[in-house]
Amino acid sequence: MDKNPTNATVKTPASNFTGDVWMTPVFAGDGDSLLTCALVRFTPGARTNWHSHANGQLLVCTDGVGLVGTRDGKTVMLRAGESVWTPAGEEHFHGGTAENMMCHYAILDTAGAGEATSWLEPVTDEQYTTAHRAAGM
Template sequence: MDFFAAGSRPTLRASSDYFTGTVWQDPIVEAPAPARVRALRVAFDPGARTAWHTHPLGQTLHVLSGAGLFGLRNAPPRVIRAGDTIWIPPGEEHWHGAGPTTGMVHLAIQEAVDGKAADWLEQVSDADYARPPA
């Protein structure tokens, strides 16, 4: 068993290689093999977002606070709010982040294959981000 006391692991600023704007990540779990689950608490400042990406085994997002946006390729983004849960199937290209004027915090849960939980693509363009929500 592993026990991680609250505040015992540092909050990390997310890499600008995979995120636009200011994003903070708090690790929840990165289970050792043979388990594959990984989970993070991710806090997005207004306007911040992920790059386009996929997950080899899918991803679950649960919005903890605030309001943000979730986007799929070739579709307008969708508004997401505290209490919403999203399942993203394996291989589906998507992005997620805060709204233009609101911060958003979500729990991100995914599994890793050969130590890799995401395949990162290009940054989300300002035009894609600013597209009117569905």
């Protein structure tokens, strides 16, 4: 068993996120495992760009209320204790709602992935508003 140190929280790059988003790395593999995990905090209105993951991604909400949306228009509201799995290659975004912060663990398996995350263009304000309506907000 290895205890991991607490890592510094960093502001995420504006090239991949809209609004204020903070990330604390939790685990980045140990040579045998290529599992990565980060705690990500979104302020109201903040969100990722569209993106996908070579091996999929598990999001586990720890606090607040958020949205996860896909290119085909499916959107789910995510609350503390709930999780969402985005399969390999599915283009999606996630973040806080317009009025709520959201915090989640982002968990990835990067084995054989090359680039584990493929970052795309920002989610427009219109797409974000549409996602709220699709989630019943």
